Every structure is written in C-alpha cells, then in structure tokens.
Amino acid sequence: MSNSPKVTVIGASNVDLIGLAKEKLIFEDSNIGTIDTILGGVGRNIAENLKHLGFDVDFLSVFADDEFAHTLKKSCKDFGISIEHSLTVKESKTSLYVAIMDHYRDLALALSAMDIYDDIPDSFILDNLDVIAENEFCVLETNLPVATLELVTEKLPNTKFALEAVSAKKALKALSVIDRLHILKCNYKEAELLSDMTVQYESDFEKIIAHFLGMGVEKVFITLGKDGVAYGDKNEIFINKNNILTPVNTNGAGDAFMAGLIYGETKGLDLYDTVNFATGCAQITIQHKNAVHPDICEQMVLKTMMQ
Template sequence: MKPKIAVIGTTFMDCKGFSKHQYDPYGRNLGDIRFFHGGVGRNVAENLAYLGLSTFFVSTVDNSALGKEVISRLQRTKVNTEYLTFVDEKGMGMWLAILDQKGDLAGSISQMPDLKLLEKHIVEKGSRIMETCSHVVLELDLNRNISYQVVEIAQSQGKPVYGIPGNLEVILGNPELLLFTDCFICNEIEAAKLIGKEISGQDMTVIQEELKSFVGKAKLRAMVVTLGDRGAVYYDSKTGEIGYQPALPTRVVDTSGAGDAFFSGTVMGLTCNRPLSEAVTYGTKVASWTIQMAENTCSAIPEMMRKDEHFKALAKILDKAVI
C-alpha cells in the first residue's frame, strides 16, 4: 500500500531580499525583493506531493485573498487540503529573510501565526486525521500542546512520526518529544544545542560518534544531522546504520529551502520502507534541486525524478511491491 502522509505544520508568506553584491549588514544593499509561499509544514507538504506521495496538509490559513491563493497553489500541486481550515486572522505567519550574494541566509525574522487556532483544529479533528493517514510529519516546535496531542494520537493508532524542528523552543523544553519520532532530522546548529557540544567544522567521524552517543543516551530511534554544503550524517539505532552522505556540487540560488527539501526527500524514502542510508540520498538530491531555485520548493522535482537513476530504481521497487 502506498503511503498517505499527514503534514502538520505552519503556513507562511516569505519576503526575501537577494543581495546583488557583497552583503553589508550595516549598509545599504542593492538587490531584488520577492514574495514566496512558505512555512516549514507547507513547504514539506508541497515537496512530498511533487515527489508523488499522497499528502494531506493540516494547518490554518487566513480567510483572505492571500489565504485562498495558498490553498489554490497547494491544490494545483495535488496536496489534499481537506484539513486546512480558514480563520479570520493570524492563521498564517510571515518570514523576512536576507540572502547574501552567494544565496546563503544572512539574517531573518519570523512572525508566527496564532498557534492556538491550529491547536483547536487538532483537538477537533486529530483522531480523524490520524485515521486517514499512514504516516505523520510534525513540526515539533509549534507548541507543547499541539506536539503532545499529535504524538499521543499517532502512537495510539500506530502511525510513525517524522519530526522536523522550527526554532527548537518546544523541543529544548520537552526533549522527551523526540522519543515519539521514528526519525528526527535537524541541522548542525540545532544538533549542537541538543547535544550540548559544538560540532560545526568537526571531522565527520567525530560528528558521527557524537550523533550515535546522543541518540543512544536519548533513546531515539533514528536521527539525521544536515551539515550544509558538507552533506549529512545519520544514525539508525534499530538497524545500526551509521554514515555520512556527501552533498552534491550545485549551482546555488537560495539555500533557505534546503532543509525542508532534504527532510522531504528523506521522509519519502523512509515511508517507502527504504533504509536510512538510502533515504538520505533522496533527501540530498531533492535539496540539490531545490537550492537551484529562488522558490522554497522545486516544481521541477517530478521531471528531475524521471531523469534520475536512483529515483527510477526506487519506482521499480515500489511498482513490484504494489503488484
């Protein structure tokens, strides 16, 4: 049976400034300013739909022209919006981001939506949502109540949960939430805060050992840490898989969607019952395709998949499994 994934997270509108020259944080910078559809949950839902997975997005949007545009775009990418709910205001957040001349994030400010609105939505429809899906993707830093409601319902119904962080506020205050995840994926800055040690720039062997030690002490199932242009390290405590996945040489336009894209590709592999070592290769490829775009997601993913040998091999495996 093909997976059906419920993505529970936020919807944002992003305002991005792209510097044309060397970025000066204290001076004026000429460049381009553009608006994009964003939000970790929204980005992941759209990515998973592009990857060909049946995807439900659970979130709130404003009952406005902008909110309707968000829903219309998701529907065009074949995301199921049955569990998106309209609210009068504060159902969507905003993200102001500055990208330097290399396309790397130089600074940002987030305005969060009113999460009590999503919390109410989960209370009312959480059980029904879980009955609809086979797997759950959860932004763990929404708020404590939402995260616990979701993981408890998912656990009661035997649905695997894949966790992605936001600002780490909820996770750092409630680290036991990670115990409910089948795999947790974060970047090296977030991992350092969780582990309590600086890992940026360390040798890959050292980072892998730190990851293995943390996963063991925290009693987690699996964890992946992305390392920017160095790639990613991973460890699955159940299978014993541990390793390093290098990044792909890529022409960079905007790196801000890389983490969500890597997460999406990796989760796609895991929901299709592929080992973590294989799943991270899909995540790496999707991230590589995405950072070549100014958008937070890559609409060319379906076309790229058809050309890629790894994805073509996966498609054959899945076709045989369905038969």
C-alpha cells in the same frame, strides 16, 4: 481510489519574502538586491515536495482569512494537496517569513512572524485523530506549539512521526517529544541545542546521534550544509559528503530533504539510499529561486543521484 502512498503533514503555511543581496552584505545599512514573494512555510513546502514525489497528502495547517491565506489555500488545491481538515482563524493575519540571502545565495538572516500558530486549540488535533491515524507517517515541525506536538504524539503512539526542527530558536520545542519520534531531522546547530552537546570534531556528530538514538529516536539525520549529512540508526552511524553545487537559493532545501526521507522510508530504501535520495531532493531545490522546485519529481531525483 488512489494507490499513491499517503502521508499527513501538520505545520505552517506562510508567505515568504526573499531578499537576495547583489554584493557583500553591509549590516546597519541599505543593501542593493532583489526581492521575491513566494509561497512557503515549512509544512507547506514539505507537503508540496511530497505531492511532487507521488504522495497523497493530508495537510493540516492554520490559515488566516486574508488575501494571502486565500492564495495559499488555492495553491494547495491546485497541487491536489488536501487541506480539508485545516483550521481557519477569523480576524487573523497570515504568517510571514522574511529571509535575507547573502551574495553567495545562502541565508544571512531571517525573521518570522507566526503568531497565528501560538495558540492552536486542542480540538484541532483531537477532532482529526482518525484522519492522522489513517496514514503510517505524520510529519511535524516546530512552528507548532509544544502543546500540539505533545498532544498528537501522545494520542497516536502507533503513528510514525518525523520531526523537522526548523531553527535553533524553535528546535527546543521538540525536547519533550523526542522519545516519540521515528525520524528526527535537524541541522548541526539545532542538534547541539537539543542534545546539550558541542561539536568540535567530526566524530562529535556520532556522539550526538548516539545520544538521540538512546533517547528512543529510530533514525537521526543532521544536515551539515555543504559538508553533507550525519545520520544513523541502531545499526550504523555515518557521514555522507555532498557534491558541491553553487545554489540559486538555499531556502527550502531542508524541507525537500525531509520529503526525500519520507520517500525513502515508504519505498523501503536502506539508510544510505534514503540519504542519497533526500540529498538529491535538496540539491534540485537549491537550483531554483522558489522554496520548492516546480519540476521536482521522482525521476528527476533518481537522475540527480546518478550524477
């Protein structure tokens, strides 16, 4: 039996089409650039990062039965990520994510086609409650429908849930379960929507974090891109600045950050070291074209933290 820590991840697995503009984007026109096809999905990215960091992962996702799905399943099995309890939907299409990156290699626009996650049956959660409950942490993300988020957090009150807000549009799905979360991780746009508060000054992040803590969240992390991370718990609220790096691709950085948070929690790191480890994960990730850096590991992150 493995002595590695175990975590459950419930979320999306999809195929990403990543377009990188060679010059400044001209909207309403054809732009010259490169296009790569990579395996992604917020849940899948988090699961792969956690596996690289030494975790055993139970990944509960929804797969189609097309060729893309076969590739996604094979990749999980090759990495040693358990998909035994995932759901396969016949006569469906694998979800796709299309991202357009500007000439600074930052996200300019994205589209997601993820209809396969719209109507997840309750049985998907109810049949796997024992599996999820075996692990201390369960990572959720808002590609899942509200009903799924509500069901799993209601049925397993003793599980520590960490939620990735994913996007401004999807973040609002988390409103009804915020008080059940151990960790809330979002960016500043998602934080504004979830709190119904506006950021004008840096001190406003402290107010938003205090708002979420008052709702019952144990730990809050708001990523600010190149400006760092605002974070807090009942003992402290702080803003951590980033080292400025030129990215190869920012797609997947937030997923790596979430994996780093789970690492810090399971290792018993304090809040400051947890944020630094998670930031190291993100910094490594943006230096590779894939959504998950293929070589990321504990030692690589620790080395990055010392730079």
